[in-house]
Amino acid sequence: MDRDEYRELFGDDDDDDDNSDNDDLFDNGGSRDNIPAAPSSDALVLRDPSVPGLALLPHFISPTDQARVSFGLHEHVGGSLTAGVRNQSMHFGLPLPPWIADIAASIHAHFQSLDPPRDPAHLFDQLIMNGYAPGDGIVPHVDLVRFADGVAVLSLDAPLVMDVTRVPPGDQQAERAYAGERLGPVDSVELFGTKTDDVPPVATDDEIAELVAAGPWTHWVTHDWARVLLVPGSLLVLEGDARWRWAHGIRFATEDWWPMLSGEWRLVPRRPRSSITFRKLIPDE
Ligand SMILES: O=C(O)CCC(=O)C(=O)O
Numbered sequence: 200m201d202r203d204e205y206r207e208l209f210g211d212d213d214d215d216d217d218n219s220d221n222d223d224l225f226d227n228g229g230s231r232d233n234i235p236a237a238p239s240s241d242a243l244v245l246r247d248p249s250v251p252g253l254a255l256l257p258h259f260i261s262p263t264d265q266a267r268v269s270f271g272l273h274e275h276v277g278g279s280l281t282a283g284v285r286n287q288s289m290h291f292g293l294p295l296p297p298w299i300a301d302i303a304a305s306i307h308a309h310f311q312s313l314d315p316p317r318d319p320a321h322l323f324d325q326l327i328m329n330g331y332a333p334g335d336g337i338v339p340h341v342d343l344v345r346f347a348d349g350v351a352v353l354s355l356d357a358p359l360v361m362d363v364t365r366v367p368p369g370d371q372q373a374e375r376a377y378a379g380e381r382l383g384p385v386d387s388v389e390l391f392g393t394k395t396d397d398v399p400p401v402a403t404d405d406e407i408a409e410l411v412a413a414g415p416w417t418h419w420v421t422h423d424w425a426r427v428l429l430v431p432g433s434l435l436v437l438e439g440d441a442r443w444r445w446a447h448g449i450r451f452a453t454e455d456w457w458p459m460l461s462g463e464w465r466l467v468p469r470r471p472r473s474s475i476t477f478r479k480l481i482p483d484e
Pocket residue numbers: 327329337342352361447473474475476
């Protein structure tokens with residue numbers, strides 16, 4: 200994967216990101232404690248049948264492992280992100296870095312536990328590490344065809360909302376990656392159907408904790424547009440249609456609108472968030 204291909208797909212955000220300190224993007228949630236590797240994957244798997252192949256495992260890794268992995272990630276990227284595409288660092292090939300290898304093994308084990316079990320040779324050998332400062336996002340896209348089916352995204356540090364949209368019929372193909380228009384901040388009319396000047400209050404920490412524990416994880420806007428709450432420690436799995444026929448993207452916004460357990464809307468402020476995407480590169484013929 201080279202930088203130009205990523206530019207082509209995702210654009211080069213240098214122009215519209217005024218936070219020039221890459222270190223800040225990952226300077227969150229890390230812990231200097233040397234915590235032994237013990238991923239505790241929770242069995243809870245949420246699916247939304249409207250997007251076949253989409254699954255969220257909201258508590259895939261424990262807070263202890265989140266702190267360990269976040270620290271490992273921060274150490275790994277150091278200041279080197281300035282050398283590549285902004286806010287992004289990649290790893291190709293096995294072995295994976297030791298601070299993440301056990302988590303990759305847990306994800307692999309999860310794939311094997313599915314019915315039917317997934318290809319045991321599906322060993323994740325490519326990582327994309329993304330950092331998002333408040334205001335950052337990623338244009339809606341379908342991951343490149345050179346990556347096998349079965350992509351997993353581990354979320355760290357702070358919650359954020361991902362938009363999942365059916366690829367427009369004219370663009371629907373599995374032969375080349377789709378990249379849509381960049382999504383701007385939420386527009387209340389666009390998202391909620393009614394024009395209102397009443398911006399909801401900011402969610403409290405307790406409300407966010409409730410959401411993380413048991414909250415509504417999808418919010419449908421239209422029949423081909425869902426929003427997914429990615430909480431820290433969660434694993435998003437994209438297979439089949441969800442991987443090939445639906446695009447995933449993150450708004451360039453400083454807050455996300457989200458319904459609370461009570462049904463009332465709140466603003467969930469963005470905080471520095473990072474993610475690790477696990478994929479398998481299809482070998483050249
Ligand atoms: O950061 C995320 O949650 C998604 C990243 C992603 O879609 C990608 O790297 O292809």
